[in-house]
Amino acid sequence: MQYQPKIEPLFSKLGWVGLIGFALLTLLVVPSLYLMAPDGSSFQISSYTVTLVGKIMCYCIVAVAMNLIWGYAGILSLGQGLFFALGGYSFGMYLMRQIGRDGQYQSNLPDFMVFLDWKEYPLHWIGTDSFLWAIVLVVLVPGILAFIFGYFAFRSRIKGVYFSIITQALTFAFMLLFFRNETGFGGNNGFTDFKRILGYSITDPSMRAVLFGLSAFFLLFVLVLSRILIKSKVGRILTAVRDSESRLMFCGYDPIRYKLFVWTLSAVICGIAGALYVPQVGIINPSEMSPANSIEIAVWVAVGGRGTIVGPIIGAAAVNGAKSFFTQAFPEYWLFFLGLLFIFVTLCLPFGIVGLLSKLKRKFIKSKTES
Amino acid sequence: MFKNKRNVLLLILSCFVLAFPVIGKALDRADISGLASDTAMERLRAIEKIAAIGDPDALRLLEALQNSEVMITDAGQIVLENEEWDVIDAITLEVLDPQPDMYDTVIVNNRMRSQLDSAIGVLQLLSEDREIRLTSAKSLQDNLLPSLLSILNKALAKETDQEIIRILKESQSVILLNAADKQQRMEAVNYLMSSSERRVRELLAAKLERNEFGVYTEESAEVRVAIESAVAAIDRKLTFIDYFGRLFSGLSLGSILLLAAMGLAITYGLLGVINLAHGEMMMIGAYATYVTQQLFVSYLPNYFDLYVLAAIPIAFLCSAVIGVILERTVIRWLYGRPLETLLATWGISLFLIQSVRQIFGAQNVEVSNPNWLSGGVEVWNVVMPFNRIAIIVFAVLVLIGIWLLISQTRLGLFIRSVTQNRSMAACVGVNTAKIDMLAFGLGSGIAGLAGVALSQIGNVGPDLGQAYIIDSFMVVVLGGVGQLAGTVYAALGLGAFSKLIEPGVGAVLTKIIILVFIIAVIQKRPQGLFALKGRFVED
Numbered sequence A: 001m002q003y004q005p006k007i008e009p010l011f012s013k014l015g016w017v018g019l020i021g022f023a024l025l026t027l028l029v030v031p032s033l034y035l036m037a038p039d040g041s042s043f044q045i046s047s048y049t050v051t052l053v054g055k056i057m058c059y060c061i062v063a064v065a066m067n068l069i070w071g072y073a074g075i076l077s078l079g080q081g082l083f084f085a086l087g088g089y090s091f092g093m094y095l096m097r098q099i100g101r102d103g104q105y106q107s108n109l110p111d112f113m114v115f116l117d118w119k120e121y122p123l124h125w126i127g128t129d130s131f132l133w134a135i136v137l138v139v140l141v142p143g144i145l146a147f148i149f150g151y152f153a154f155r156s157r158i159k160g161v162y163f164s165i166i167t168q169a170l171t172f173a174f175m176l177l178f179f180r181n182e183t184g185f186g187g188n189n190g191f192t193d194f195k196r197i198l199g200y201s202i203t204d205p206s207m208r209a210v211l212f213g214l215s216a217f218f219l220l221f222v223l224v225l226s227r228i229l230i231k232s233k234v235g236r237i238l239t240a241v242r243d244s245e246s247r248l249m250f251c252g253y254d255p256i257r258y259k260l261f262v263w264t265l266s267a268v269i270c271g272i273a274g275a276l277y278v279p280q281v282g283i284i285n286p287s288e289m290s291p292a293n294s295i296e297i298a299v300w301v302a303v304g305g306r307g308t309i310v311g312p313i314i315g316a317a318a319v320n321g322a323k324s325f326f327t328q329a330f331p332e333y334w335l336f337f338l339g340l341l342f343i344f345v346t347l348c349l350p351f352g353i354v355g356l357l358s359k360l361k362r363k364f365i366k367s368k369t370e371s
Numbered sequence B: 001m002f003k004n005k006r007n008v009l010l011l012i013l014s015c016f017v018l019a020f021p022v023i024g025k026a027l028d029r030a031d032i033s034g035l036a037s038d039t040a041m042e043r044l045r046a047i048e049k050i051a052a053i054g055d056p057d058a059l060r061l062l063e064a065l066q067n068s069e070v071m072i073t074d075a076g077q078i079v080l081e082n083e084e085w086d087v088i089d090a091i092t093l094e095v096l097d098p099q100p101d102m103y104d105t106v107i108v109n110n111r112m113r114s115q116l117d118s119a120i121g122v123l124q125l126l127s128e129d130r131e132i133r134l135t136s137a138k139s140l141q142d143n144l145l146p147s148l149l150s151i152l153n154k155a156l157a158k159e160t161d162q163e164i165i166r167i168l169k170e171s172q173s174v175i176l177l178n179a180a181d182k183q184q185r186m187e188a189v190n191y192l193m194s195s196s197e198r199r200v201r202e203l204l205a206a207k208l209e210r211n212e213f214g215v216y217t218e219e220s221a222e223v224r225v226a227i228e229s230a231v232a233a234i235d236r237k238l239t240f241i242d243y244f245g246r247l248f249s250g251l252s253l254g255s256i257l258l259l260a261a262m263g264l265a266i267t268y269g270l271l272g273v274i275n276l277a278h279g280e281m282m283m284i285g286a287y288a289t290y291v292t293q294q295l296f297v298s299y300l301p302n303y304f305d306l307y308v309l310a311a312i313p314i315a316f317l318c319s320a321v322i323g324v325i326l327e328r329t330v331i332r333w334l335y336g337r338p339l340e341t342l343l344a345t346w347g348i349s350l351f352l353i354q355s356v357r358q359i360f361g362a363q364n365v366e367v368s369n370p371n372w373l374s375g376g377v378e379v380w381n382v383v384m385p386f387n388r389i390a391i392i393v394f395a396v397l398v399l400i401g402i403w404l405l406i407s408q409t410r411l412g413l414f415i416r417s418v419t420q421n422r423s424m425a426a427c428v429g430v431n432t433a434k435i436d437m438l439a440f441g442l443g444s445g446i447a448g449l450a451g452v453a454l455s456q457i458g459n460v461g462p463d464l465g466q467a468y469i470i471d472s473f474m475v476v477v478l479g480g481v482g483q484l485a486g487t488v489y490a491a492l493g494l495g496a497f498s499k500l501i502e503p504g505v506g507a508v509l510t511k512i513i514i515l516v517f518i519i520a521v522i523q524k525r526p527q528g529l530f531a532l533k534g535r536f537v538e539d
Helices: A013-036 A047-072 A080-102 A111-115 A131-155 A160-179 A205-231 A233-243 A245-250 A255-281 A291-304 A311-329 A331-348 A352-370 B005-019 B029-036 B040-053 B056-066 B110-126 B130-140 B146-158 B162-176 B182-192 B198-207 B221-271 B278-299 B301-329 B338-360 B386-408 B410-420 B422-427 B432-455 B464-479 B484-505 B507-524
Strands: B071-073 B078-081 B087-089 B103-105 B376-379 B382-385
Touching: A013 A047, A013 A205, A047 A080, A047 A205, A047 A233, A047 A255, A047 A291, A047 A311, A080 A131, A080 A160, A080 A255, A080 A291, A131 A160, A131 A255, A131 B507, A160 A291, A160 B338, A160 B464, A160 B507, A205 A233, A205 A255, A233 A245, A233 A255, A245 A255, A291 A311, A291 A331, A291 A352, A291 B338, A311 A331, A311 A352, A331 B338, B029 B040, B029 B078, B040 B056, B040 B110, B056 B110, B110 B130, B110 B146, B130 B146, B130 B162, B146 B162, B162 B182, B162 B198, B182 B198, B182 B221, B198 B221, B221 B278, B221 B382, B221 B386, B221 B410, B221 B432, B221 B464, B221 B484, B278 B301, B278 B338, B278 B432, B278 B464, B301 B432, B376 B386, B382 B386, B386 B410, B386 B432, B386 B484, B410 B422, B410 B432, B422 B432, B432 B464, B464 B484, B464 B507, B484 B507
Parallel strands: none
Antiparallel strands: B071 B078, B071 B103, B078 B087, B376 B382
16 A cells, blocks of 8 residues: 555535535435425436435444444455444334334234244343334444453454454354344344334335434445544554564554554444434344355445445445345346355456446546657 | 055065964963944953063064954854955964955044054064064163063064164163162162163153152162262263264264365365355255256166265366366456455355356255165164265365375476475476466365365355355465465364354354454464474565
């Protein structure tokens, strides 16, 4: 990697324009059009579109978090899907409590507990009827798990593919655990049939707009945060961890705490993304934790360009857009496409779409100066 | 009238018995006259009487009754029909002369039918056919009534087969546990001590309980002491059998993991490449077995039993060729970038899964065991299926083969040298690119062999590889790379460990415990348990 010159602005001019433009679009234009455009007008935005874009923005948040650890610190985690799902489940517990007595069995307990013939909430459900506690859980559950796991993994200097494989095994083990009914998270079916948040109906357009806006806001927040982090001294050290960890240690740094910090931060961001995702799609089940999902997150980042600012967002949006298109138009070819995408990107586009664009730009400028 | 061979056989048999009159009370007309009665009660009693006689004649008559082949003439005589449709007497089997004009089937209602079933079950203890006696003896174990004692004694007196004698003696002793005579009870307990059946243990333990008045079910203190030691003895034996069974399934799982992980260890050790498509190489091996099976069914049906043997080289070649193609086209361009290789091989695995789905369909295909792999052998009450035993043997053979290849051949020498120090090997003239290709092909081929093994014990479907891939990675991570021995110990260790704790804690918790265990191990030995010792620094 090249040595970077002294002080750079946080974002380039174009970057600021893009950020503000995106903020205006997602926080003002789309919600107001969605809520106020009259029926039949060409500006009308359907609930489907709002939910789809909201969902993809949650994926983008995950991609930014993945980029933090993989693109900058060189740690390929195949467990981000697990933290995403854990955040989703944490908030899902609150959503289940909000159903109240409106479930199929008109019981105080969620339907799946009635079905299992449980008489009261199990221990780990204590306090989940409080919105604040749910928010705390969304942050703490992925955070603590990542911290403990990361502490032991980094301490024994597990890195590279070893780390990837171990995180994949962790994700797999958790998926099996959540598939069990005894775990108390609805087993196979997970959580669904949500009714309301803080007493407001979850299907209400204004609620959808709020969730959409929150996702957009958090995406912007994470983007700026990661940029600040990368520009700071910590960010420099993380890049050094990626490029030559041994040399960094010989210089007297202890890479463990930096790795642990960024790994935990990334897990927490994924957890929050999961919590925003669940009320928008209305369901969370253990298949979110399948190892395949976590690997897919890595490919979003690879497609967009890892180690770049907007790359992960472009990648996540492009791959998920393609997924929505393919699974509707040619469902049987989606896996072919995804598989070939994995191979193509790693072979031909090591720096992703963004890398390709900047290469083209450099060539363009070069040919201009030469002529 | 004779619907199956067995009835004919029984008829011949009973003629034989008639020629040499049996000792004891034979079937007579008074016993069976009740069958002609109009009331069901009378008919039931007649069945009881016939059953009590307990000789092959009685059995034959009861079986005829069960098949609704027993008739009554107008005169109230009980008759049967012979092969020529002549009416014959039910006892003497002589053709009636003159033949009666009218006769009616004896009506058998449901209650009679169940009574017939149990009576026939008991009488089959006296059958000439060993298999029938064995089944009968086994089925009686579930429902031992005191009234069975006499027939058990009778059967024991003429039984010669050791296995049946053991079962009968056990049943006899169980009945005698309730005998009035203390000595008899004592003997029964002493005999049952040698049993290894959970059922017998429960029966004995029940004798030690007190009823609601605080009185022991077994009144004699002496017998109670004997029962206590018998229960303890059976418990010891049951624990042993239980652990033996767990050890066997652990060994079986371990050998499967070994087959799956060996190829992985070679490619990872040599190339530093995590091949996430390794599971799909196994899947291809399993599908190659399926195709071979189908070819044998169509072209060589007489040699069907040998298809598995033919599938071994075919599966190896299929997977190896695909592996070499992948190495040439994709993986060699990614050396030195292990994380990207991981993603690219995942892409390959998705691609292969979907291709197989397109060709063979998303449903599982049926691969059947050849005759010599079906069934099993019972050792100490643990059934060991032949296919599992064959896989253990197969894993050992493959292991020996790889060991010979790695340690004795020139290719093996090169593979070892490149694994230990790539640049030095290249400097002395080893064509490392070619070795990489061959080693990747070898690793994939071994995965194909694992696929042949898996096809014999489980479902063959496009997702076959996914189920084993994470476990076999755990084996490689635990065992370390560079030594075959590490993989062997890790595979067998993980297999045995997970099967030992699985009955206690459940499959999911087992997986989590193993994960925690592996992470704990890598704390101490970051390169795996059996890594090559040496001084080196990464980067």
